[in-house]
Amino acid sequence: MKKVLVIGSGAREHALAQAFLRSKQVERVIVSPGNDGMTDDGIQIESVPVTDLERLRDLALTQAVDLTFVGNEEPLTLGIVDVFQKVGLSIFGPSRAAAQLEGSKSFTKNILEKYNIPTAQSVTVTSLSAASKAVDTLGLPVVFKLDGLALGKGVTIVNDKTQVSDYLSELYTRDSHAKLVVESYLDGVEFSIFSLVGHNGVVTHAPIAQDHKRRFDHDKGPNTGGMGAYSPVRWISDETQDRAISELVMPTIKAMSEEGTPFTGVLYTGVMLTKDGPKVIEFNVRFGDPEAQVVLPQYMGDFYELIDKLHQGKDVTPSWQKDDVYVGVVLAAEGYPESPITGALVPKVEDVAPLLINYAGVKNGMASGGRVATVVAHGQDATTAQQKVYDKIKQLITDLQYRQDIAYQAVQHENK
Ligand code: AMP
Numbered sequence: 001m002k003k004v005l006v007i008g009s010g011a012r013e014h015a016l017a018q019a020f021l022r023s024k025q026v027e028r029v030i031v032s033p034g035n036d037g038m039t040d041d042g043i044q045i046e047s048v049p050v051t052d053l054e055r056l057r058d059l060a061l062t063q064a065v066d067l068t069f070v071g072n073e074e075p076l077t078l079g080i081v082d083v084f085q086k087v088g089l090s091i092f093g094p095s096r097a098a099a100q101l102e103g104s105k106s107f108t109k110n111i112l113e114k115y116n117i118p119t120a121q122s123v124t125v126t127s128l129s130a131a132s133k134a135v136d137t138l139g140l141p142v143v144f145k146l147d148g149l150a151l152g153k154g155v156t157i158v159n160d161k162t163q164v165s166d167y168l169s170e171l172y173t174r175d176s177h178a179k180l181v182v183e184s185y186l187d188g189v190e191f192s193i194f195s196l197v198g199h200n201g202v203v204t205h206a207p208i209a210q211d212h213k214r215r216f217d218h219d220k221g222p223n224t225g226g227m228g229a230y231s232p233v234r235w236i237s238d239e240t241q242d243r244a245i246s247e248l249v250m251p252t253i254k255a256m257s258e259e260g261t262p263f264t265g266v267l268y269t270g271v272m273l274t275k276d277g278p279k280v281i282e283f284n285v286r287f288g289d290p291e292a293q294v295v296l297p298q299y300m301g302d303f304y305e306l307i308d309k310l311h312q313g314k315d316v317t318p319s320w321q322k323d324d325v326y327v328g329v330v331l332a333a334e335g336y337p338e339s340p341i342t343g344a345l346v347p348k349v350e351d352v353a354p355l356l357i358n359y360a361g362v363k364n365g366m367a368s369g370g371r372v373a374t375v376v377a378h379g380q381d382a383t384t385a386q387q388k389v390y391d392k393i394k395q396l397i398t399d400l401q402y403r404q405d406i407a408y409q410a411v412q413h414e415n416k
């Protein structure tokens with residue numbers, strides 16, 4: 001029987017741990033640092049932080065872990081895969097060099113341009129005057145992306161000249177050589193592809209998902225880590241999905257090998273479907289949160305076996321369900337994302353059953369962070385799944401806040 005270590009602490013890592021626990025080969029799942037809400041599922045929580053790579057390595061060694069799966073990007077960009085591999089531990093994820101696809105916007109832009117992979121036109125600059133010139137060339141609206149890992153806060157879309165000068169003068173006053181990617185604005189429909197990339201060129205793709213990043217209904221309010229997601233996205237045709245895979249995802253995987261930084265692990269491609277075809281918006285080197293909570297329960301096979309085979313570079317025959325649509329709604333603390341108020345009572349597994357709940361900011365049964373939990377329902381279509389998830393949430397006694405319109409795009413398409 002196998003032992004798995006999942007690194008991270010959110011609802012995504014809870015969903016990953018559950019996916020491994022469903023495997024008949026897995027006897028124990030450890031999550032570090034995890035959260036209090038996970039212990040009801042028999043998950044073992046350890047308290048090593050995601051940035052303490054040496055202690056995580058020692059944890060995997062002393063607990064005789066067979067496979068480690070990294071949920072969030074920070075340890076990956078710090079090089080956790082390199083640290084584990086050095087002592088012969090099996091870990092599924094990109095090396096430090098390959099994790100630059102998420103960690104460095106300029107690295108990614110260089111790869112995309114060099115290999116002619118469709119993306120927004122961009123210029124990387126390190127001064128105020130060069131940034132202003134780039135805005136003049138690209139036109140408005142324009143997108144500013146800070147180089148380096150921004151944890152969801154690095155992208156700003158600006159619509160007029162005043163916003164441009166406010167943004168640039170603030171940035172270059174703070175740091176006169178700040179590295180900034182200035183990018184043309186792409187208009188279209190956004191969706192995410194999660195590709196599981198193994199060794200020896202073995203690749204498989206999970207069902208696509210759509211995230212809802214803005215805090216309030218109708219995509220209003222500040223950007224957040226994600227307020228809900230649904231999957232699969234049936235109204236985006238198979239042909240479009242295949243095109244995005246063959247024009248964006250596969251050429252990037254090939255380019256990474258040719259550059260001497262081969263990619264393994266989860267490649268999250270943020271796609272904008274424009275009138276000129278699909279284009280890359282961004283890459284992440286891990287599953288999305290909350291997308292993982294709606295994608296992983298769709299895996300009908302043995303998830304441990306899938307990841308183990310990919311890791312060994314063996315052919316896989318993945319089995320994802322196709323009958324239902326999964327809708328996940330994030331319950332967040334009041335005041336999220338600016339200043340979340342902790343202490344609200346968090347619904348228990350039995351309050352939500354038969355629906356699924358994955359926990360994030362939870363301590364002693366109370367909210368301890370911004371995003372607190374994701375509640376997930378599935379049904380024959382998005383309309384049914386959406387109805388189920390909101391019927392349940394409305395019965396819960398809680399001060400937690402949520403969006404009322406997750407999966408609205410699919411519901412609109414279904415009811416046209
Ligand atoms: P990121 O922080 O890279 O995940 O980007 C956040 C969001 O900004 C994306 O999900 C898009 O909705 C938006 N975005 C990023 N780049 C562009 C672009 N070039 N054009 C339009 N929207 C963009």
Ligand code: GLY
Pocket residue numbers: 211225226284287288289290291
């Ligand atoms: N849900 C967006 C992300 O995980 O980056």
